[in-house]
Amino acid sequence: MSSYPEQYLAFFYHFHTTRDYFECHEVLEDLWLECGRDIFYQGLLQVAVALYHHRNGNVGGARKMLLAAKRKLALYPSTWEGVDLADLLSKIEQYQDQMENGKIDLDDAPWNSFRLVLDNQLIQQIKEQFPEYS
Numbered sequence: 001m002s003s004y005p006e007q008y009l010a011f012f013y014h015f016h017t018t019r020d021y022f023e024c025h026e027v028l029e030d031l032w033l034e035c036g037r038d039i040f041y042q043g044l045l046q047v048a049v050a051l052y053h054h055r056n057g058n059v060g061g062a063r064k065m066l067l068a069a070k071r072k073l074a075l076y077p078s079t080w081e082g083v084d085l086a087d088l089l090s091k092i093e094q095y096q097d098q099m100e101n102g103k104i105d106l107d108d109a110p111w112n113s114f115r116l117v118l119d120n121q122l123i124q125q126i127k128e129q130f131p132e133y134s
Contacts, residue, residue: 001021004082004125007031009029013130015048016115021055024048043072047092051114054099065097071111082122 010027014020025048032041050065070092078086092115118126125134 004122005031006129008081008128009066009122009126011044011048012116012126014081015134017130017132021048021052040073040076043069044083045069046072047088059099063096066096068100070096075088082102082119084117084119087117 007027007030011024011031014023014027015131019075025045028041028045028048032038032045046065046069050062050069053059053065054062070089073089073092075084076085095114123133
């Protein structure tokens with residue numbers, strides 16, 4: 001069983017448990033830089049930044065980041081590094097569609113239910129590092 005980097009695990013902890021998308025960016029940016037600016041990590045970063053922007057009313061910034069994330073993540077197989085990218089790309093499409101059609105109320109935004117589908121090995125490692133992960 002391969003072990004994922006701590007920053008990677010922290011990204012998912014913050015994405016799902018604290019929903020602190022700024023902190024998602026902070027923890028994964030270090031790994032992204034360490035790994036030579038890997039575009040997979042950059043795509044995940046951009047998803048978190050998009051949600052951060054949208055939560056703060058920057059709809060244009062959210063759109064731009066989602067488009068950039070989708071372009072990068074689409075370069076990978078449907079499952080990569082424990083993440084179901086096919087599902088994530090579908091969620092990005094749905095989110096973009098909702099934004100474009102005015103179906104997202106910023107006061108009642110859908111990020112509370114925006115979850116990434118992760119494989120069991122990744123989930124287990126997150127829970128070992130962050131027992132309060134949910």
